[in-house]
Amino acid sequence: MSEAKFTPRVFSGIQPSGGLTLGNYLGAIKRFVQMQDEAFETIYCMVDLHAITAKLLDPDELRRNTRELAAGFIASGISPDKSILINQSQVPEHAQLAWIFNCIARMGWMSRMTQWKDKAGKNAEAASLGLFAYPALMAADILVYHATHVPVGEDQKQHLELTRDIASKFNHDYGVDFFPITEPVIEGAATRVMSLRDGSKKMSKSDPSDASRINLTDDADAIAKKIRKAKTDPDALPSEADGLENRPEARNLVNIYAALADMSVEEVLREVGGQQFGAFKPRLAELAVEKMAPISSEMARLMDQPDEIDRILAKGAAQAREITAPILRQTYDIVGMLG
Ligand code: AMP
Ligand code: TRP
Numbered sequence: 155m156s157e158a159k160f161t162p163r164v165f166s167g168i169q170p171s172g173g174l175t176l177g178n179y180l181g182a183i184k185r186f187v188q189m190q191d192e193a194f195e196t197i198y199c200m201v202d203l204h205a206i207t208a209k210l211l212d213p214d215e216l217r218r219n220t221r222e223l224a225a226g227f228i229a230s231g232i233s234p235d236k237s238i239l240i241n242q243s244q245v246p247e248h249a250q251l252a253w254i255f256n257c258i259a260r261m262g263w264m265s266r267m268t269q270w271k272d273k274a275g276k277n278a279e280a281a282s283l284g285l286f287a288y289p290a291l292m293a294a295d296i297l298v299y300h301a302t303h304v305p306v307g308e309d310q311k312q313h314l315e316l317t318r319d320i321a322s323k324f325n326h327d328y329g330v331d332f333f334p335i336t337e338p339v340i341e342g343a344a345t346r347v348m349s350l351r352d353g354s355k356k357m358s359k360s361d362p363s364d365a366s367r368i369n370l371t372d373d374a375d376a377i378a379k380k381i382r383k384a385k386t387d388p389d390a391l392p393s394e395a396d397g398l399e400n401r402p403e404a405r406n407l408v409n410i411y412a413a414l415a416d417m418s419v420e421e422v423l424r425e426v427g428g429q430q431f432g433a434f435k436p437r438l439a440e441l442a443v444e445k446m447a448p449i450s451s452e453m454a455r456l457m458d459q460p461d462e463i464d465r466i467l468a469k470g471a472a473q474a475r476e477i478t479a480p481i482l483r484q485t486y487d488i489v490g491m492l493g
Contacts, residue, residue, distance in 0.1 A: 175369060176410065176442075186227075200242060229452035273285060377443050393427025411434075
């Protein structure tokens with residue numbers, strides 16, 4: 155199928171499940187910001203409906219998390235004038251299209267999702283139906299805009315493959331060329347930022363150790379301290395990328411440096427190869443503080459203006475619905491819903 159008939163359009167989302175990390179920033183948000191200035195329409199979303207799939211949250215906490223995530227997006231450089239910034243539940247067509255996709259996706263496809271298997275754990279019987287259906291809602295988030303490109307971290311690759319499968323099956327079953335086959339955009343030195351305490355684990359807001367991650371709300375002191383204390387090995391840094399093999403902690407810190415400095419790993423190693431961590435860490439700490447501390451102070455400023463955030467999200471929802479309402483209507487027509 156040709157992509158040509160679809161407007162180049164980017165969609166991505168993050169769950170307001172509390173706390174943003176350097177992993178979210180480098181793996182996703184930084185790329186979102188860049189794409190605003192490329193040849194795309196850009197739509198970025200707080201996926202609050204997804205945020206209650208693993209467990210129900212305290213309602214006030216969910217509201218707070220959603221505004222904090224919006225503040226994080228804006229503080230990181232997402233401009234409400236360049237992008238449409240929305241909260242998922244305020245654009246009802248996402249959930250409406252998700253129902254149709256629940257009837258397209260097969261149980262077998264959903265049961266093979268590794269995120270489902272990880273999150274449901276041993277007691278899948280006790281998991282919510284929403285957790286199982288999560289990837290169909292994600293497909294609806296994307297396809298209700300006919301989005302062509304989706305920037306995400308490595309961990310979302312399988313969900314994007316499922317999104318393509320859902321679009322293809324819909325197009326095939328109804329004999330139409332209606333939904334685009336979306337391209338994942340998984341790029342950069344830091345598509346998988348690892349824990350600062352254990353280079354084999356993903357940096358995550360749900361890790362019990364706060365020292366394992368840099369939060370977007372951390373101030374300059376906290377950022378520098380966590381980098382100084384990050385786990386490393388006793389060897390000097392190599393001069394070439396091959397030398398990072400089997401050195402997960404070293405590789406992680408070099409990847410973080412490269413992503414923050416907008417350099418390739420090779421370029422970083424050309425500069426720092428041969429240095430001990432005692433010399434490299436202060437350098438990384440300085441760079442991380444320079445790039446991240448302004449984001450945390452801007453987030454704090456925005457969080458003091460919740461009405462302003464709500465106004466931006468209301469405007470975003472109205473803009474979004476101009477795109478989503480006609481696409482949902484056409485979908486309903488294809489499926490045979492009276493309108
Ligand atoms: P989540 O916080 O799980 O909703 O993730 C939001 C976005 O951040 C997704 O695109 C993830 O792939 C990305 N992301 C989350 N954690 C990391 C990480 N440690 N490294 C790189 N990307 C990440
Ligand atoms: N599942 C994604 C995550 O946990 C969040 C998400 C929901 C998303 N809908 C999306 C990402 C649509 C990209 C596009 O990170």
